[in-house]
Amino acid sequence: KQISNDIAAGIDPSSSVTASAGEAIVTHMDPSSIPLYALSLFLLMGFTDFLDGFIARKFPSTSTVLGTYLDPFADKVFISTLSLTMWYTEALPGALVGLWIARDVGVFFGAYYLVKQETLKKAGSGNTKNVAVMDPQNTPLKIEASLLSKINTCLQIGLIALGIAGEVPAVTIDPDLMTSLCWITAGTTVGSTIGYIGGSSLQKSGNK
16 A cells, blocks of 8 residues: 555655665664674674785785775775764764874875875876876876784774674673773874875885
8 A cells, every 4th residue: 555655646666665674674673782783794894894905915916006095995984984973972082083084084185195296297297187196007106004004903993893892782891991992092093194104105006
């Protein structure tokens, strides 16, 4: 009957069914189990990210210049979105989340500026208006994350996982552990930022 009413009203029945199914799932979901689902989904996404990096290292032919930019960018969007959500729920301190985001924004625009300069230099004195900064076939630089930056990302992911786990009713996270990890992660965030100054994360891409 509902589908007939939707058709009469000019509403796509498939969208109505999808919305009804989603509403039914949310309505019948035990609120106390939501953090566990969130943690499981987060760990699954973290595993797929690790698998992606492993494949790129194991089979270098699958790695591209464009991928060296897109992969860390996707990671930072993922981490920033989750950290903002956890700050909103008071699971992470605002100062730490602000430091993470400020660092990522600064690194992003700094890398873009340096790559743009190198790309324009490569193009020469000709018409540079139509030069694409992130052309995978011509961009002269690629991103090579430092060891400290990789450690920092792992610590961020671990801290977020613990923050989500702390919301699971059956799990208790020591507040002192969370506080210690927050300070350690703040230190690696600052340290990895300093390491990026001057473009040390940018290496020759091999493009001629």
